[in-house]
Amino acid sequence: RGVVVGYDARKSDQFNVSSKRFAHLTAAVFLSKGAKVQLYSKFVATPLVPFQLLKSDALCGVVVTASHNPKQDNGFKVYASNGAQICAPIDDEIAACIASNLKRWDQVAELLDQPSGELTAAAASKVVDPYATATEDYFAALSSSLCAARDSNKASALKFVYTAMHGVGYPFTSRMMKEFGFEEGKHFWATPEQNEPDPEFPTAAFPNPEEKGALTLSMACATKHGADYVIANDPDADRFTAAEKVGDKYLQFTGDELGCLFADWMVTKHCESGKSASSGLLVNSAVSSRMLAAIAKHHGCQYSDALTGFKWLANCSAKLCEEKSLIHLLAYEEAIGYQLSPMVKDKDGVSASGVFCEMAVHWHSKGTTIRGRLDQLSQQVGYFATHNGYFLCYEPEVMAKIFDDFRNGGKYPTVVGDLELSSVRDVTKGLDTGTADGKSHLPATPKDQMMTLCFKDGSVITLRGSGTEPKLKYYTESSDPTGSEAAQKRAQSVAEVVIKHVLRPAEHGLQPPKTG
Numbered sequence: 001r002g003v004v005v006g007y008d009a010r011k012s013d014q015f016n017v018s019s020k021r022f023a024h025l026t027a028a029v030f031l032s033k034g035a036k037v038q039l040y041s042k043f044v045a046t047p048l049v050p051f052q053l054l055k056s057d058a059l060c061g062v063v064v065t066a067s068h069n070p071k072q073d074n075g076f077k078v079y080a081s082n083g084a085q086i087c088a089p090i091d092d093e094i095a096a097c098i099a100s101n102l103k104r105w106d107q108v109a110e111l112l113d114q115p116s117g118e119l120t121a122a123a124a125s126k127v128v129d130p131y132a133t134a135t136e137d138y139f140a141a142l143s144s145s146l147c148a149a150r151d152s153n154k155a156s157a158l159k160f161v162y163t164a165m166h167g168v169g170y171p172f173t174s175r176m177m178k179e180f181g182f183e184e185g186k187h188f189w190a191t192p193e194q195n196e197p198d199p200e201f202p203t204a205a206f207p208n209p210e211e212k213g214a215l216t217l218s219m220a221c222a223t224k225h226g227a228d229y230v231i232a233n234d235p236d237a238d239r240f241t242a243a244e245k246v247g248d249k250y251l252q253f254t255g256d257e258l259g260c261l262f263a264d265w266m267v268t269k270h271c272e273s274g275k276s277a278s279s280g281l282l283v284n285s286a287v288s289s290r291m292l293a294a295i296a297k298h299h300g301c302q303y304s305d306a307l308t309g310f311k312w313l314a315n316c317s318a319k320l321c322e323e324k325s326l327i328h329l330l331a332y333e334e335a336i337g338y339q340l341s342p343m344v345k346d347k348d349g350v351s352a353s354g355v356f357c358e359m360a361v362h363w364h365s366k367g368t369t370i371r372g373r374l375d376q377l378s379q380q381v382g383y384f385a386t387h388n389g390y391f392l393c394y395e396p397e398v399m400a401k402i403f404d405d406f407r408n409g410g411k412y413p414t415v416v417g418d419l420e421l422s423s424v425r426d427v428t429k430g431l432d433t434g435t436a437d438g439k440s441h442l443p444a445t446p447k448d449q450m451m452t453l454c455f456k457d458g459s460v461i462t463l464r465g466s467g468t469e470p471k472l473k474y475y476t477e478s479s480d481p482t483g484s485e486a487a488q489k490r491a492q493s494v495a496e497v498v499i500k501h502v503l504r505p506a507e508h509g510l511q512p513p514k515t516g
């Protein structure tokens with residue numbers, strides 16, 4: 001069954017390393033053990049690897065990418081045989097294998113050319129290049145399953161501007177746009193300064209479309225072309241974001257807003273195809289908006305949350321779909337990641353781009369906009385608002401003490417300040433005071449601190465320690481039927497109460513975020 005290997009365009013001439021070189025090294029390791037290797041001959045958008053893994057029934061997949069991280073970073077993303085990213089216990093097993101094989105195997109070096117670090121001609125003859133067939137299959141499969149109104153898209157007068165953020169997205173997202181009926185130069189334009197892959201990321205030190213100012217160039221390009229929307233991928237094209245023209249400015253949607261809009265769209269299309277709403281599944285991360293649960297209830301479909309990260313989201317959806325004979329409609333996380341198809345068990349910014357633009361055409365034909373549809377949704381299920389932040393916590397012992405103090409030996413408080421609690425979900429311990437058996441449906445994370453406090457007014461706040469930074473993060477959300485301003489005030493008030501009575505920054509030496 002073998003492995004599928006892909007890579008982005010990152011490289012460092014100073015250190016003579018690149019994503020391509022790491023990908024070829026990966027291929028050599030597998031070849032040295034006689035494994036079948038599918039190695040993309042060109043850089044690819046990340047979703048092309050999990051797609052090809054499933055289509056070819058491979059055993060695993062690898063993408064060498066650092067996604068939207070700064071230019072000096074790189075990463076190694078691993079997928080299991082079910083097409084989703086690995087999680088426990090596979091990750092620990094791989095780490096143990098690495099630790100016991102720190103010396104490079106002799107036979108691997110024989111398969112690599114020096115100094116390029118790429119496969120020798122003899123070794124390269126043993127790999128399969130899936131690029132041509134996989135890309136054609138991907139566009140055919142995703143567009144045929146997700147595009148419902150190609151003729152309407154083709155006839156639309158809406159205009160879009162796209163940015164690849166100096167990454168690999170342009171050839172893939174522009175092709176997907178064309179598959180959906182949108183013509184380049186008529187319906188959409190690419191931001192020229194950020195169109196081609198450039199590992200230096202000259203116009204974006206932090207090439208994350210969520211970062212403040214990241215869309216400045218694309219918004220200027222949109223103004224030039226009189227575009228209605230800006231759409232963007234991160235450098236490996238697995239994430240997606242968008243902004244809508246409101247007056248003379250472009251207002252960017254949050255990750256949660258886009259997630260809820262996609263959910264509403266996918267459920268509607270699911271029902272229009274003759275399927276019952278109750279057979280559809282919506283999933284988001286535990287720190288994403290509870291508005292998704294409200295949308296699921298409104299439409300009558302199934303909902304679950306999952307731990308943060310697509311290794312949990314995609315596996316959660318796959319498991320529930322198999323166990324309960326459900327149909328995957330959407331999995332998303334607030335960090336602008338959206339899985340719209342079970343054929344790609346990871347976030348996919350390429351397909352999300354096509355679907356978003358088709359959504360825009362549809363809602364404009366109904367006399368509103370995408371932001372207008374969001375307001376309609378809020379009127380139906382409530383206005384939701386978040387108030388998120390973090391404190392710097394450099395001592396792991398202090399982090400643990402804050403959470404343990406609240407646990408109170410298993411006798412969780414029933415009030416925080418003047419706010420009454422309805423339940424506490426302690427993911428670290430695998431407990432939930434709001435369930436019949438007292439257990440959390442999320443996998444326990446004994447190595448990581450995470451707890452969700454649910455209040456009787458419907459507000460929630462999740463506290464978690466970052467796994468990669470010395471941060472204690474909080475994610476607060478409230479809803480209100482009257483409007484977003486009231487919901488926002490309530491969310492901020494809840495956060496302030498929890499900070500004062502639970503986090504107690506002065507007592508624990510927590511530092512606010514650094515500015516400037």
